[in-house]
Amino acid sequence: LSERLQKVFSSLKGKGKLSDEDIRKVMREVRMALLEADVNFDVVKSFVKTVRERALGAEVMESLTPSQQVIKIVDEELTKLMGQEAVPLNKAPHIPTIIMMVGLQGAGKTTTAGKLANRLKKNDKARPLFIAGDVYRPAAIEQLKTIGQQLDIPVYDEGTDHDPVDIVKNGLAVAAENKNDYVIIDTAGRLEIDEQLMEELQKIKDLAHPNEILFVADSMTGQVAAKVAHGFDEQLDITGVVLTKLDGDTRGGAALSIRSVTGKPIKFIGQGEKLDQLDVFHPDRMANRILGMGDMLTLIEKAQTDYDEKQAKQVAEKIRENSFDFNDFIDQMDQIQKMGPLDELMKMIPGMANNPQLANINIGEKDIAHLKAIVYSMTPQEREDPDLLNPSRRRRIAKGSGQSVQNVNRMIKQFKQSRDMMNKMSKGNMAGMDQLMGN
Template sequence: MAFEGLTERLQNAMKTLRGKGKVSQSDLRATMREIRLALLEADVNFQVVRDFVKTVEERANGAKVLEGLNPSQQIVKIVDEELTKTMGEEAVPLNKAEKIPTIIMMSGLQGAGKTTTAGKLALKLKNEQNARPLLIADDIYRPAAIDQLQTVGQQIDVPVFSLGTDVDPVEIAKRGVEQAKQDHNDYVIIDTAGRLQIDEKLMDELSHIKDAVEPNEILLVIDAMTGQNAVATAEGFNKTLDVTGVVLTKLDGDTRGGAALSIRAVTQKPIKFVGQGEKMSDLDVFYPDRMASRILGMGDMLSLIEKTQKEYDEKQAQELSEKIQENTFDFNDFVDQLNQIQKMGPLDEIMKMIPGMANNPQLKNANMDPKDMDHLKAIVYSMTDQERTDPDVLNPSRRRRIARGSGRPIQEVNRMIKQFGQMKTMMNKVSKGNMSGMENMMNSTGMGGKMSKLAMKQFSRKMKKNKKRRLKKKNKKRR
């Protein structure tokens, strides 16, 4: 998981400040030294680290911070704000042409994931904007590059324009754009060639393609696992092409996260997307504020809510909301939820989006085995229809039968049934607007950050909206 080491180091650096009524200059200096080491270890550019630490220290040194209420919280807030600022403050959308097609040129070194990212972006535009993209196979050098893009195109049902390997890449790009105009495609995504390293021949070719098709967007695809080299690559491409944005790939791999924290500060070019997974749907808009919160172990509830919304249609969400409010949520619904969670990605990655869980020792030591989900489902599948819809009938003899049927220990069956009851009670309370219990729980575990409160407000508003909608329906029926 990206940033895991950095998150741990930053949390440890600020641990000494927690609970202190007053923070001394020596406390602050020790904390800043640890933050500096944490960032350097994460492979963040040296100049970026120096500027970051200097800014945080200057802001934290103010009398209002050190002598005010909760100085440790204020310092964490400053670190959060400066991390966000370093990565670009806010999400930057794609540049769009005044009339179709919008031309997007993908660039980058070989092995960064350019071809796959071109497909992921095409699918994202197709699903989220109902767009009709066209992919152009413009890498005539790498063996099977054209075949790979055509396979990706078939997988996501997006057309691919190709003229084979014997035509000049500039000509392929021009004719591909002409084809897109004829077919009224909204977007053209050009998959250009890469090299193992930046060279003059590659840069000349990319410059000629740029001049020929005048792209609205030049996206530089960079492998986040390359650390400091990613910054050097970004500088090289930007100098020749004047890139408009960056896509960081393999952010879910064993990366220290230095590229994400360095690229914007060094090149002044925004990170627009991040690739975090192997599925074609695993391309996300880059939100600097959310990433800063995740780095500091404060979670990312807004992204989690968006992930959930992607997997649910509105009708499903409405039905679930009604069941929770009416306290009729049963084991059948529970299995549906497990299936939805599994679709969203690895459980440990999802848990880390919940405030307070990113560096939770219990979570860290827990074995997030996908089989655990299957065991839970096996327990439910071993129940009768009556037991699934009415858990109150689950007496000891029934539980023993379920344990035998599912092949799980009786203790595991009992624990799951108990946890289901607790979860059902909490969901019902929250759905009725009783957020105090949730807030107390979050605060007691250090989860009460700005992201979690914002997410809770959104959740509460959504529940109230659903309640009004239901009352409206009932009133109509009465009439």
């Protein structure tokens, strides 16, 4: 999706005004791109219509190029479509808050139950109880128990021989006795919606009166997820959605479809198998993700005002050739000082916001002077070829710059890390980076 859009957007770059024809052309591409991302056809149709109307009616803003303006409108409308704001978990006026997990088999119900409990325990000091309501596969109960052990959260189960509705009833009684403030009911799924399953879930619902019925959807299933969501919503009147497996390379088209098909808020997203990999769903971030741009908009704006384009181009070239050296590093530092904090800037680049390497870079305003001092203490050869920097050279540089050897070592390590990272980014699917760098 992003590549496609980036192409169109960059073809618009530099034009003074957007004509009707331009907008039509972009909208055709946006429509194709969304369909490719497996967004529901009707959703795409009405989305494109909305954006087109807005783009046609919009005054050409002086501060934005026409292409930026279209990006902005597409971005804003996507955000709106997905609910604008993050929606918190429902909470019961009296304990316990009862959360029921529903969805197809393999969607991530049990895992998400664990993640949710983990989150509630950590953030709200909650004392949840799990109820093992998936009695069709012994492995499912074992899975929940393992999660319970990991998190030190009790699991109520009666094995596989009892009616799940009774299990839930008994489990709720236990929760009342132990004054658990949250009860999370794990339920069975099927490979597709079937009546028997729905009936069972309906009975559990009628009995437990959950405050939250979370439909768990595998984001990789795209449009199918939206259809299934619709089915569950019709039967159970779900209260929210959790979108799992967004750590894959899925673009998140499912978020768009599910939200507009059901009208129910997406509350969380799962981004990995681990129990801490559950995040609050932010429509604006998902819009950016669908566009594949991170906070590209802001970044482009920032970059265009502060960044010397020609120099940027040279740097991009060097990064690609992997000949980025300490001299370029100094130039970059100068540019960056003009732009603001580096780590914030980096976070706006797609895929960087959660990049663990980012934590290691961490270059603040005041460190830059030190970094420069270190580079100035290098010989011209050393600046061009960081591999020359053996321990004795490092000691000499440390002395010359008035920094500790550890500081010199750390700086060189950071330099190499960021160079590798930039190189990787420039080779990867980073049309956005090129755009940033003025190509």
